[in-house]
Amino acid sequence: MSGQLQIDGPGLLARIQALGRIGALAGGGVCRLALSEEDRRGRDQLVAWMRELELEVSIDRIGNIVGTLAGRRDLAPVMMGSHIDTVATGGLYDGALGVLAGLEVVAALRRAGITPERPVQVAAFTNEEGSRFAPDMMGSLVYQGDLPLEAALDTVGIDGTSVRANLERIGYAGPAPVGVGRPHAYLELHVEQGPVLEHEGLEVGAVTGVQGICWTEFTVSGVSNHAGTTPMRLRHDAGAVFVEIARFVRTLTQRYGAGQLGTVGHCRLHPNLVNVIPAEAIFTVDLRNTDKLALDGAEAELLAFAAEAAAQEGVEITHRSLARFDPVAFAPALVDLVERKAQGLGRSVRRLPSGAGHDAQIMARLCPAAMIFVPSVGGLSHNPAEYTKDADLITGAQILLEALFDLSAA
Amino acid sequence: MSGQLQIDGPGLLARIQALGRIGALAGGGVCRLALSEEDRRGRDQLVAWMRELELEVSIDRIGNIVGTLAGRRDLAPVMMGSHIDTVATGGLYDGALGVLAGLEVVAALRRAGITPERPVQVAAFTNEEGSRFAPDMMGSLVYQGDLPLEAALDTVGIDGTSVRANLERIGYAGPAPVGVGRPHAYLELHVEQGPVLEHEGLEVGAVTGVQGICWTEFTVSGVSNHAGTTPMRLRHDAGAVFVEIARFVRTLTQRYGAGQLGTVGHCRLHPNLVNVIPAEAIFTVDLRNTDKLALDGAEAELLAFAAEAAAQEGVEITHRSLARFDPVAFAPALVDLVERKAQGLGRSVRRLPSGAGHDAQIMARLCPAAMIFVPSVGGLSHNPAEYTKDADLITGAQILLEALFDLSAA
Numbered sequence: 001m002s003g004q005l006q007i008d009g010p011g012l013l014a015r016i017q018a019l020g021r022i023g024a025l026a027g028g029g030v031c032r033l034a035l036s037e038e039d040r041r042g043r044d045q046l047v048a049w050m051r052e053l054e055l056e057v058s059i060d061r062i063g064n065i066v067g068t069l070a071g072r073r074d075l076a077p078v079m080m081g082s083h084i085d086t087v088a089t090g091g092l093y094d095g096a097l098g099v100l101a102g103l104e105v106v107a108a109l110r111r112a113g114i115t116p117e118r119p120v121q122v123a124a125f126t127n128e129e130g131s132r133f134a135p136d137m138m139g140s141l142v143y144q145g146d147l148p149l150e151a152a153l154d155t156v157g158i159d160g161t162s163v164r165a166n167l168e169r170i171g172y173a174g175p176a177p178v179g180v181g182r183p184h185a186y187l188e189l190h191v192e193q194g195p196v197l198e199h200e201g202l203e204v205g206a207v208t209g210v211q212g213i214c215w216t217e218f219t220v221s222g223v224s225n226h227a228g229t230t231p232m233r234l235r236h237d238a239g240a241v242f243v244e245i246a247r248f249v250r251t252l253t254q255r256y257g258a259g260q261l262g263t264v265g266h267c268r269l270h271p272n273l274v275n276v277i278p279a280e281a282i283f284t285v286d287l288r289n290t291d292k293l294a295l296d297g298a299e300a301e302l303l304a305f306a307a308e309a310a311a312q313e314g315v316e317i318t319h320r321s322l323a324r325f326d327p328v329a330f331a332p333a334l335v336d337l338v339e340r341k342a343q344g345l346g347r348s349v350r351r352l353p354s355g356a357g358h359d360a361q362i363m364a365r366l367c368p369a370a371m372i373f374v375p376s377v378g379g380l381s382h383n384p385a386e387y388t389k390d391a392d393l394i395t396g397a398q399i400l401l402e403a404l405f406d407l408s409a410a
Numbered sequence: 411m412s413g414q415l416q417i418d419g420p421g422l423l424a425r426i427q428a429l430g431r432i433g434a435l436a437g438g439g440v441c442r443l444a445l446s447e448e449d450r451r452g453r454d455q456l457v458a459w460m461r462e463l464e465l466e467v468s469i470d471r472i473g474n475i476v477g478t479l480a481g482r483r484d485l486a487p488v489m490m491g492s493h494i495d496t497v498a499t500g501g502l503y504d505g506a507l508g509v510l511a512g513l514e515v516v517a518a519l520r521r522a523g524i525t526p527e528r529p530v531q532v533a534a535f536t537n538e539e540g541s542r543f544a545p546d547m548m549g550s551l552v553y554q555g556d557l558p559l560e561a562a563l564d565t566v567g568i569d570g571t572s573v574r575a576n577l578e579r580i581g582y583a584g585p586a587p588v589g590v591g592r593p594h595a596y597l598e599l600h601v602e603q604g605p606v607l608e609h610e611g612l613e614v615g616a617v618t619g620v621q622g623i624c625w626t627e628f629t630v631s632g633v634s635n636h637a638g639t640t641p642m643r644l645r646h647d648a649g650a651v652f653v654e655i656a657r658f659v660r661t662l663t664q665r666y667g668a669g670q671l672g673t674v675g676h677c678r679l680h681p682n683l684v685n686v687i688p689a690e691a692i693f694t695v696d697l698r699n700t701d702k703l704a705l706d707g708a709e710a711e712l713l714a715f716a717a718e719a720a721a722q723e724g725v726e727i728t729h730r731s732l733a734r735f736d737p738v739a740f741a742p743a744l745v746d747l748v749e750r751k752a753q754g755l756g757r758s759v760r761r762l763p764s765g766a767g768h769d770a771q772i773m774a775r776l777c778p779a780a781m782i783f784v785p786s787v788g789g790l791s792h793n794p795a796e797y798t799k800d801a802d803l804i805t806g807a808q809i810l811l812e813a814l815f816d817l818s819a820a
Contacts, residue, residue: 192639193636193639194636194638194639194640194641195635195639195640195641195644196639196641196644199644211638213638215684215685217684225605225789226603226604226765226766226789226791226792227671227673227675227696227698227765228604228621228623228671228696228698228764228765228766229602229603229604229605229606229764229765229766229789229791230604230605230671230765230789231604231605231606231668231671232660232663232664232668232670232671232672233668234605234606234609234789237673239656239674239675239677240656240660240674243653243656243657243660243674244657246649246650246653247653247654247657250642250650250653253642254642258641258642258643260642261637261638261640261641261642262642263637263647263684263685263686263687264649264650264653264688265637265649265679265682265683265684265685265686265687265688266679266682266683266684267649267677267679267682268682269675269676269677271675272675272676272677272678273675273676274625274627274673274675274676274694274696274732275625275673275675275696276673276675277673277675278674278675284684286637286638286684286685288637288638322684354638354639355636355637355638355639355640356636356638356639357638379635379636379639379640379644381636381639382636
C-alpha cells in the first residue's frame with residue numbers, strides 16, 4: 001500500500017469534536033438519545049458530510065443511514081459502520097468514532113484518487129444503545145433480519161412514544177427497504193470501553209468476538225425473625241443464601257479462568273433492617289464468556305449451587321433469565337487482517353473479546369465481520385469522562401483504512 | 411408453700427384480653443405506642459385494677475406507674491414489673507404479661523390472706539419499646555438513674571412532640587420523684603420473643619441475662635465499571651467485599667459457638683444495576699453474645715477481616731458503631747430460684763439468655779434482678795400474631811408468684 005493512503009488525523013479529530021457539540025452536556029459529555037432532537041441534528045450533520053464526500057446517501061425505513069461510494073464493479077460492498085446515538089450521559093467516542101473514521105477512510109481514498117473494486121459503505125445504525133428504546137442494536141438487528149421492521153417501529157420507549165412516531169418526527173423514516181444486499185464484509189472501529197488495552201500498555205485490539213451473556217435474577221424467600229432471639233441453627237436467612245451464592249460467583253470466575261466474568265451488581269433485601277433476619281433477597285448474576293460451552297457450564301453450576309445453598313438454609317429460591325446471548329466469534333480472516341495491519345504500522349496489538357455489545361455482532365450473522373478497538377483511558381465509557389487519546393484514534397482509523405482497502409480490492 | 415397460693419388463671423387471661431382490647435388493631439394485634447391516647451387508656455385500666463387490689467398507686471415524673479402492697483415490715487420492696495406500651499404492630503403479651511401477672515400475684519396473696527414481710531410492688535415502666543421516643547427502656551433508665559429525668563422529658567419523638575408534652579397531655583406527668591428506694595429484688599415475667607423454648611419443647615426459661623449487642627455499619631467504596639469489559643483482576647468491587655465480610659460473619663458464629671449471633675440484615679448497593687460493578691456497598695452487622703470477652707473478640711475479628719478484605723480488593727472501607735451494649739448477667743441466686751420454682755411445679759425448664767432488651771436489664775444495675783420466659787409460638791413477637799399458650803402464661807405467673815413469695819418473706 002502506498003504511503004499516500006493516509007488518514008487525515010486532524011480532520012478525524014475535528015469531526016469527532018463537531019459531532020460531540022451536538023447534544024453536548026454542560027461540564028462535558030454528550031446526550032444524543034436515539035431519535036431525539038439531538039440525534040436528528042447529529043444525523044443531519046452526518047448526511048451533510050456524506051454528501052460533501054459525494055457518497056450516495058440512503059435512509060432506510062428504520063432510519064439507518066448508509067453512504068455508498070460506488071466501486072469499479074457491481075460487487076457486494078464492504079461496509080464500515082457503528083452508531084451516533086449515545087446513552088444519556090455518554091462520551092464523544094462510543095459509536096461516533098466508527099462512523100466518522102469511515103468518512104475519513106472514504107476521504108482518504110478520494111484524496112489518493114482510488115476507486116475501489118467493490119463499493120464501500122459507511123453505515124450509522126439506528127438506536128444501538130437501547131437507552132430510550134429496547135432492544136439495543138435495533139437498527140442493525142432490523143438490517144440483518146432477526147428483528148421484524150414492524151415490531152421495531154411499534155416499540156414504545158421510556159417516554160411513552162414509539163420508534164415510528166419519532167422517526168417520522170425527526171424526518172428519518174426513510175424510503176429505502178431495510179437490509180437489501182449482504183455486505184462482502186463489515187468492519188467496525190470502536191473504543192474498547194474497558195481497561196485491558198490501557199492496563200497492558202497496548203495500542204490496538206483485534207477483536208475476536210463478543211462475549212456471551214447470561215443474566216439471571218434470583219429471589220430467595222426465607223423467614224424474617226429477630227436477630228437477637230433466633231439462634232443461628234433455627235434461621236432461614238434469605239440474605240445469608242444470597243451471600244453464599246454471590247461468593248460462589250467469584251469462585252466460579254477463578255475456576256473458569258480469565259475468560260469468565262461474573263458480577264453481582266444488584267441486590268435488595270427485605271425488610272432490610274439492622275436487627276431483622278432478611279425474609280427475602282432479590283439479586284442478579286451477570287455471567288459472560290466468549291466460550292459458549294464454558295458459559296453454559298458456569299450457568300449450570302450456578303443454578304445447582306443456588307438450589308443447594310437454599311436447601312441447606314431451608315429457604316425457597318426461584319430464578320428467571322433476564323437475558324441470554326450466545327457468544328459471537330468474528331471472522332478469523334478479518335481478525336488476522338486487523339492484527340496484521342496493526343503490526344504493519346508498528347503498533348502493539350493483542351487479540352481480545354469485546355465485553356460490550358456492538359452492531360458488529362449482529363452484522364456477523366450476515367457477513368464476515370470484525371472490530372478494531374482502541375484504548376479507553378481508565379476503561380471509562382458510558383460516561384462524560386470517556387476519552388481515547390488522539391494518536392490512538394488516528395491509529396485505529398488508519399488500520400480501518402488499510403483493512404478496508406484490502407477487502408475492497410477484490 | 412401452701413397449695414392455697416395459686417394464680418387465678420382465668421383472671422389473668424381475662425386481664426390480658428381486656429388490656430389487649432385497648433388499642434386493638436383490626437385483624438388482630440395491638441397498637442399502644444408510648445404516651446399515646448391508647449397508652450393513656452391502658453394506664454387508666456391498670457391504675458383502676460391496682461386500686462381494686464387496694465395497692466397504693468404512685469405515678470412518678472417520667473410516668474412510671476408503681477402499685478405497692480405494704481409489707482409487715484419497713485424493708486426494701488420486691489418489685490415485679492414490665493411495660494404496657496407496644497410497638498405499632500404489637501401483640502397482646504409483650505410487656506403486658508409481666509405487669510398483669512404482677513397484679514394476679516398480689517390478688518393471690520390477698521386471697522390467701524398473706525401479708526408479706528416486705529412490701530411488694532407492681533411496676534409498669536414508661537416507653538420500654540422506644541418505637542415513638544428513643545431510647546427504649548426509657549422509664550426504667552430514668553428510674554435506675556442512668557438517664558437524667560430532664561433529658562428524657564425533653565426527648566422529641568417521631569411525630570415531633572416531646573415526652574414532657576405527651577405525659578402532660580395524657581395526665582401521667584406524676585408528682586412522685588423518680589427512683590426513690592432501691593428494691594430488694596426485681597422479677598420480670600415475659601414472653602420469650604424467640605423460638606428456643608418452643609423448638610426444644612420446653613415450658614419455662616430461667617433467663618440468665620441479656621446479650622451484649624454490637625451494631626456496626628460498614629461503607630465500602632470501590633470503582634463502578636462495566637460488568638462486561640472489566641476483567642476480574644482489574645476490579646474494585648464494593649459488592650464483592652460486602653459479600654466476603656457478610657460470609658465471614660456466618661463463619662464467626664460457627665467458630666464462636668451457640669452463644670454468638672451474627673446477622674447482616676441491611677445492605678444497599680450503588681448503583682445497584684445488573685451490569686455495573688458496584689461502586690459502593692453500605693451494610694450492617696449485628697453481633698450479640700452474652701459473654702463480653704467473646705463479643706469483644708468477635709467484633710475485633712470482624713473489623714480486622716473487613717480491613718483485610720477491602721485491602722485485597724483495593725477498595726476503601728469505613729465503619730461506625732450504631733449501638734454497643736455490654737452483656738448483662740442476672741443475679742445467680744434469682745436465676746436459681748426461678749429454675750427451682752419451675753422444677754417444683756414439674757415444668758420443663760432451661761436456662762437461656764435473652765436476645766431482646768428488657769427493663770430487667772436496667773433494673774439489674776440497681777438490685778438483684780431476673781426474668782422468667784414463657785414460650786412464644788413460632789418465636790413471633792412485635793407482630794400481631796404474637797401468641798403464647800394459656801397454660802404457659804399461667805405457669806409463668808405461678809412461678810412469679812412463688813418466687814415473689816420467697817423473696818418477700820424476709
